[in-house]
Amino acid sequence: SAVISQKPSRDICQRGTSLTIQCQVDSQVTMMFWYRQQPGQSLTLIATANQGSEATYESGFVIDKFPISRPNLTFSTLTVSNMSPEDSSIYLCSVVPGTGPLTEAFFGQGTRLTVV
């Protein structure tokens, strides 16, 4: 299993500013992902955070808006840049321990972001 700590747990930000969300895992993990959950909706994958290389973004998400860092196997950050009210969501970090086929993905508690 994996224990994930996400910071901050919530924040209220002014439009036009940026927020960096941290994800710390208690063990080395190969795969780390960032998801967004807009109000009342399901989770949408933003990107795969690759250790030592650029993140892989899903359709509709770009690096300029959501820069991601993954300096090692236990830590990643997601930045929400130049925020607008439409960015108000819960952002979740997810990890898949091990290197075999996906059997279990663990999620952080999420960061609840409100942009005013």
Place this chain on the structure above:
Amino acid sequence: GEDVEQSLFLSVREGDSSVINCTYTDSSSTYLYWYKQEPGAGLQLLTYIFSNMDMKQDQRLTVLLNKKDKHLSLRIADTQTGDSAIYFCADNWGATNKLIFGTGTLLAVQP
């Protein structure tokens, strides 16, 4: 792309069984999952099933998979008020490590 659908809402009485349904479109998924999300909390993995299985039982939870119809269900026996939450099904799209989530089903348990 992959599409995962669920009914939006289910209401049951305490002690009854709950059945939450999910349909998906990706035939190459290798694992299918059920997650629980309580208000203000993150996601908790409840159970998962490998795509070559028909059924998996784990205490009060029973997962049924009909791969031909691409239909997945989660049965919760003896539903309790603590089971009230949003339940998401998910699959690993294209047998990758990416999870595609369903729309979520809000389960309301009446005392």
